[in-house]
Amino acid sequence: MQxxxxxxxFQPGDAxxxxxxxxxxxxxxxxxxxxxxxxxxxxxxxxxxxxRLYDFAPALGVSVLKAxxxxxxxxxxxxxxxxALYVGANNTExxxxxxxxxxxxxxxxxxxxxxxxxxxxxxYWQPYHAKLQxxxxxxxxxxxxxxxxxxHSIRSVVPRFFQGRLPDLNFGTGGGTTAAPELVARxxxxxxGQGEFSHVVNGRFKGGYxxxxxxxxxxxxxxxxxxxxxxxxxDETPPFTYRPExxxxxxxxxxxxxxxxxxxxxxxxx
Numbered sequence: 001m002q003x004x005x006x007x008x009x010f011q012p013g014d015a016x017x018x019x020x021x022x023x024x025x026x027x028x029x030x031x032x033x034x035x036x037x038x039x040x041x042x043x044x045x046x047x048x049x050x051x052r053l054y055d056f057a058p059a060l061g062v063s064v065l066k067a068x069x070x071x072x073x074x075x076x077x078x079x080x081x082x083x084a085l086y087v088g089a090n091n092t093e094x095x096x097x098x099x100x101x102x103x104x105x106x107x108x109x110x111x112x113x114x115x116x117x118x119x120x121x122x123x124y125w126q127p128y129h130a131k132l133q134x135x136x137x138x139x140x141x142x143x144x145x146x147x148x149x150x151x152h153s154i155r156s157v158v159p160r161f162f163q164g165r166l167p168d169l170n171f172g173t174g175g176g177t178t179a180a181p182e183l184v185a186r187x188x189x190x191x192x193g194q195g196e197f198s199h200v201v202n203g204r205f206k207g208g209y210x211x212x213x214x215x216x217x218x219x220x221x222x223x224x225x226x227x228x229x230x231x232x233x234x235d236e237t238p239p240f241t242y243r244p245e246x247x248x249x250x251x252x253x254x255x256x257x258x259x260x261x262x263x264x265x266x267x268x269x270x
Contacts, residue, residue, distance in 0.1 A: 007068050007124045010131055015061030016143040016265040017258065018135050019054055020210060021151045022076035022128065023047035025067040032073060035110055039103040042238060043070045047153045049234055049242045054151055056255050060262060063135055067128060072096055072105055074120040076128050077150075077208035082117075085208060095120060100158050132214065140220040143269040147183070147261045150211050150225035155236045162204045168197035168232045168250075172207030172225040178215025179222040183264045187224065190260055194253055197232060224261070 007025075026043040033041060057064055067076055074095050078085060082094040095112045098104055106112075112120070139146035156166050169191055173179045184201065191199040207215070207225040215223025230236050233247035 006127055008128050008131060009066045011058055011064045013058060013061040013063040015262055016139055016146040016269060017149060017262050018063045018139060018146060019057050019149050019151055020132060021050050021066045022210060023071045023152060024050055025069040028070050028073055036105050037107060039099055040072050040105045045071060045100045048240045050151045050153050052242060053247060053251055053254055065132060069124055074124045076125055077210050079209050080121055080125060100160055102160060136214060136221050145220045145265055145268040147265050148214055148221055148223040152225060153228040153230050156229040156231040166229045167200045168229045169199035170203055170205045170227040171201045172205045172211055173202060174207045174212045174215060175202050178207055178211050179224050180217050183222055186260050186264055187257060190257055196249060197253060
């Protein structure tokens with residue numbers, strides 16, 4: 001486990017799968033927090049407890065990359081040039097200026113300027129992506145192929161982004177471009193074969209910047225994003241309590257999903 005001052009924690013593994021959790025962090029550096037509104041300190045839009053849902057991964061040999069800082073500092077799953085993730089939709093920025101409930105994160109006139117955004121990109125965004133790129137390259141060099149599994153979660157109801165309640169499991173592959181169809185078919189068959197959690201493939205969430213930028217099947221990297229509705233494993237209001245009795249049922253599905261992806265990758269390995 002990485003313990004330096006880098007903006008991420010990393011645990012290497014030898015299996016052909018990298019688990020990335022770019023929205024896990026909930027902390028904000030003191031120097032930034034003082035310039036933000038009280039809403040920022042709550043970090044309500046964190047992908048809470050996703051690392052706990054995948055705590056079985058290291059035992060399977062999976063490499064795990066986890067963000068330390070809140071997405072309010074900088075969103076590691078956004079284009080570094082701040083291009084919209086979903087054209088025509090209500091998007092959050094590379095350095096968000098509002099919460100998912102559209103509460104301001106900065107006092108009027110206090111939003112980060114171009115120089116501050118560039119500083120954060122260099123200090124936080126670039127190190128995470130450099131590690132992500134290096135680990136993907138290592139795994140492909142070792143196995144000839146690897147799966148990039150993007151672990152995410154979000155409140156089940158967020159009117160800013162979608163109407164009604166989100167399905168429990170939202171798989172995204174960039175509309176079918178970031179992973180081999182046979183891999184996605186195996187994952188979807190497993191999700192469809194259980195009766196507790198609803199699911200969709202390439203619905204509202206088709207994969208963020210990381211999935212789309214690094215999912216290159218022709219180059220050996222097959223990326224899948226799984227956005228989980230938080231209601232399936234935790235309380236969606238502060239203090240965002242983890243509910244083991246619910247989470248354990250979800251983990252009982254997440255493990256075979258990861259094992260299915262690993263089995264597929266190993267079969268493709270040279």
